[in-house]
Amino acid sequence: MEEPDALERQRLRSRLVDLLNTYSSEAQHIGHAFAGRHHLHATDMHALLAIMHAERQGAPLTPGRLGEAIGLSSGATTALIDRLEKGGHLRRTRESADRRVVHLRYGEAGMALAQAFFTPLAPRTDAVMEDFGVAELQVVERFLAGMVASLIGYRDELRAK
Incomplete structure:
Protein backbone atom coordinates (compact mmCIF):
# COMPACT_ATOMS: atom_id res chain seq x y z
CA MET A 1 0.00 0.00 0.00
CA PRO A 120 -5.53 43.37 -21.93
CA LEU A 121 -4.13 40.06 -20.65
CA ALA A 122 -2.05 41.73 -17.90
CA PRO A 123 -4.91 42.46 -15.45
CA ARG A 124 -6.02 38.83 -15.73
CA THR A 125 -2.58 37.45 -14.89
CA ASP A 126 -2.05 40.11 -12.21
CA ALA A 127 -5.34 39.07 -10.56
CA VAL A 128 -4.17 35.46 -10.40
CA MET A 129 -0.80 36.43 -8.92
CA GLU A 130 -2.43 38.66 -6.30
CA ASP A 131 -3.92 35.51 -4.74
CA PHE A 132 -0.41 34.33 -3.83
CA GLY A 133 2.08 35.61 -1.32
CA VAL A 134 5.67 36.43 -2.24
CA ALA A 135 6.97 33.17 -0.76
CA GLU A 136 4.44 31.17 -2.77
CA LEU A 137 5.35 33.02 -5.96
CA GLN A 138 9.01 32.28 -5.29
CA VAL A 139 8.19 28.57 -5.09
CA VAL A 140 6.25 28.81 -8.36
CA GLU A 141 9.19 30.68 -9.92
CA ARG A 142 11.63 27.97 -8.81
CA PHE A 143 9.29 25.24 -10.10
CA LEU A 144 8.75 26.85 -13.49
CA ALA A 145 12.46 27.66 -13.91
CA GLY A 146 13.23 24.00 -13.25
CA MET A 147 10.59 22.83 -15.69
CA VAL A 148 11.87 25.19 -18.39
CA ALA A 149 15.44 23.99 -17.80
CA SER A 150 14.30 20.37 -18.16
CA LEU A 151 12.56 21.16 -21.46
CA ILE A 152 15.60 23.04 -22.79
CA GLY A 153 17.85 20.14 -21.83
CA TYR A 154 15.62 17.66 -23.61
CA ARG A 155 15.31 19.93 -26.67
CA ASP A 156 19.09 20.18 -26.87
CA GLU A 157 19.41 16.39 -26.64
CA LEU A 158 16.91 16.01 -29.48
CA ARG A 159 18.83 18.48 -31.64
CA ALA A 160 22.08 16.59 -31.00
CA LYS A 161 20.64 13.32 -32.33
Missing part, protein backbone atom coordinates in the same frame (compact mmCIF):
# COMPACT_ATOMS: atom_id res chain seq x y z
CA GLU A 2 1.34 3.43 -0.97
CA GLU A 3 1.74 6.16 1.58
CA PRO A 4 -0.65 9.12 1.40
CA ASP A 5 2.23 11.48 0.48
CA ALA A 6 3.25 9.25 -2.41
CA LEU A 7 -0.32 9.15 -3.72
CA GLU A 8 -0.66 12.92 -3.42
CA ARG A 9 2.71 13.45 -5.12
CA GLN A 10 1.57 11.21 -7.99
CA ARG A 11 -1.75 13.08 -8.26
CA LEU A 12 0.03 16.45 -8.21
CA ARG A 13 2.56 15.36 -10.79
CA SER A 14 -0.19 14.32 -13.17
CA ARG A 15 -2.29 17.43 -12.53
CA LEU A 16 0.66 19.82 -12.85
CA VAL A 17 1.79 18.25 -16.12
CA ASP A 18 -1.78 18.52 -17.44
CA LEU A 19 -1.97 22.17 -16.36
CA LEU A 20 1.41 22.99 -17.91
CA ASN A 21 0.35 21.35 -21.18
CA THR A 22 -2.94 23.26 -21.17
CA TYR A 23 -1.15 26.53 -20.37
CA SER A 24 1.31 25.92 -23.19
CA SER A 25 -1.49 25.14 -25.63
CA GLU A 26 -3.54 28.20 -24.66
CA ALA A 27 -0.46 30.45 -24.84
CA GLN A 28 0.19 29.10 -28.34
CA HIS A 29 -3.38 29.90 -29.36
CA ILE A 30 -2.92 33.48 -28.19
CA GLY A 31 0.46 33.68 -29.92
CA HIS A 32 -1.05 32.36 -33.15
CA ALA A 33 -3.83 34.93 -32.92
CA PHE A 34 -1.24 37.71 -32.58
CA ALA A 35 0.80 36.26 -35.43
CA GLY A 36 -2.26 35.94 -37.66
CA ARG A 37 -3.39 39.50 -37.05
CA HIS A 38 0.06 40.83 -37.90
CA HIS A 39 0.93 38.45 -40.75
CA LEU A 40 3.73 36.73 -38.87
CA HIS A 41 4.89 33.12 -39.11
CA ALA A 42 5.09 30.86 -36.05
CA THR A 43 8.89 31.04 -36.36
CA ASP A 44 8.64 34.84 -36.30
CA MET A 45 6.83 34.62 -32.96
CA HIS A 46 9.48 32.30 -31.52
CA ALA A 47 12.19 34.69 -32.68
CA LEU A 48 10.47 37.75 -31.22
CA LEU A 49 9.95 35.99 -27.88
CA ALA A 50 13.61 34.93 -27.79
CA ILE A 51 14.70 38.50 -28.58
CA MET A 52 12.37 39.95 -25.93
CA HIS A 53 13.53 37.50 -23.25
CA ALA A 54 17.20 38.11 -24.03
CA GLU A 55 16.68 41.88 -23.85
CA ARG A 56 14.90 41.57 -20.49
CA GLN A 57 17.89 39.60 -19.17
CA GLY A 58 20.27 42.31 -20.38
CA ALA A 59 21.92 40.05 -22.94
CA PRO A 60 20.59 40.90 -26.41
CA LEU A 61 20.92 38.16 -28.99
CA THR A 62 23.22 38.17 -31.98
CA PRO A 63 21.87 36.66 -35.20
CA GLY A 64 23.92 33.51 -34.57
CA ARG A 65 22.58 33.08 -31.04
CA LEU A 66 19.03 33.67 -32.29
CA GLY A 67 19.47 30.94 -34.89
CA GLU A 68 20.75 28.56 -32.21
CA ALA A 69 17.92 29.47 -29.86
CA ILE A 70 15.17 28.70 -32.36
CA GLY A 71 16.95 26.01 -34.39
CA LEU A 72 17.44 27.75 -37.73
CA SER A 73 20.31 27.69 -40.20
CA SER A 74 22.34 30.85 -40.76
CA GLY A 75 20.58 31.58 -44.07
CA ALA A 76 17.11 31.02 -42.65
CA THR A 77 17.96 33.21 -39.65
CA THR A 78 19.12 36.02 -41.93
CA ALA A 79 15.90 35.81 -43.98
CA LEU A 80 13.85 35.84 -40.77
CA ILE A 81 15.71 38.88 -39.39
CA ASP A 82 15.36 40.73 -42.70
CA ARG A 83 11.61 40.04 -42.76
CA LEU A 84 11.10 41.11 -39.12
CA GLU A 85 13.25 44.20 -39.54
CA LYS A 86 11.34 45.21 -42.68
CA GLY A 87 8.08 44.88 -40.73
CA GLY A 88 9.40 47.06 -37.88
CA HIS A 89 9.37 44.18 -35.39
CA LEU A 90 13.07 44.25 -34.67
CA ARG A 91 16.16 46.31 -35.31
CA ARG A 92 19.83 45.53 -35.65
CA THR A 93 22.21 47.49 -33.44
CA ARG A 94 25.97 47.66 -33.08
CA GLU A 95 26.71 48.18 -29.41
CA SER A 96 30.16 46.72 -28.81
CA ALA A 97 33.62 48.03 -29.60
CA ASP A 98 33.72 45.40 -32.35
CA ARG A 99 31.46 46.99 -34.98
CA ARG A 100 31.07 43.61 -36.70
CA VAL A 101 28.96 42.33 -33.78
CA VAL A 102 25.26 42.89 -34.39
CA HIS A 103 22.67 42.69 -31.62
CA LEU A 104 18.95 42.25 -32.17
CA ARG A 105 16.50 44.47 -30.35
CA TYR A 106 12.73 44.61 -30.38
CA GLY A 107 11.62 47.33 -32.80
CA GLU A 108 9.45 50.17 -31.53
CA ALA A 109 6.68 49.45 -34.04
CA GLY A 110 6.70 45.76 -33.15
CA MET A 111 6.69 46.54 -29.43
CA ALA A 112 3.71 48.85 -29.88
CA LEU A 113 1.77 46.11 -31.68
CA ALA A 114 2.65 43.56 -29.00
CA GLN A 115 1.71 45.91 -26.17
CA ALA A 116 -1.63 46.77 -27.77
CA PHE A 117 -2.44 43.09 -28.23
CA PHE A 118 -1.16 41.66 -24.93
CA THR A 119 -1.91 44.51 -22.49
